[in-house]
Amino acid sequence: MTSDIDLHVGKRLRRRRRLLGLTQQTLAEQVGIRFQQIQKYECGANRVSAARLFELSEALSVPVQYFYEGLSARDAYLGEDPANIASDVLSKKETMDLVRAYYSMGEAPRKHLLDLAKSLEAATKPALRLVVQ
Known part of the structure; x- marks a missing residue:
């Protein structure tokens, strides 16, 4: 039975694999x-x-700790935060491309x-208006 961890x-594994432009087949071959x-x-x-995680970290050129980043008791206590939302964006193929x-x-x-990109972002934000009383 698997857990949230x-x-x-798994999400961190997928994100890193995609960022490097590797297929599942290529990564699998690297770790046998x-x-x-x-x-x-x-x-x-x-x-x-643990042994496989070490092999995957070597193949993906990241420390083993990478797979646990963003996962802590404090994160769970606070619930969904912007960092977790950002991680969802980073896991999309479009973002990696x-x-x-x-x-x-x-x-x-x-x-x-x-x-x-910055100018387009600024153009889509509503202008701040000063209200004079």
């Missing part, structure tokens, strides 16, 4: 298992052993794209 570890096992880890259906495309550009185009 298993789900959290079948891709179906990666699927089960990512959806939380199977618990990841955008990040990969952004970092494949040179520095100057990245700066222009960031400036454009």
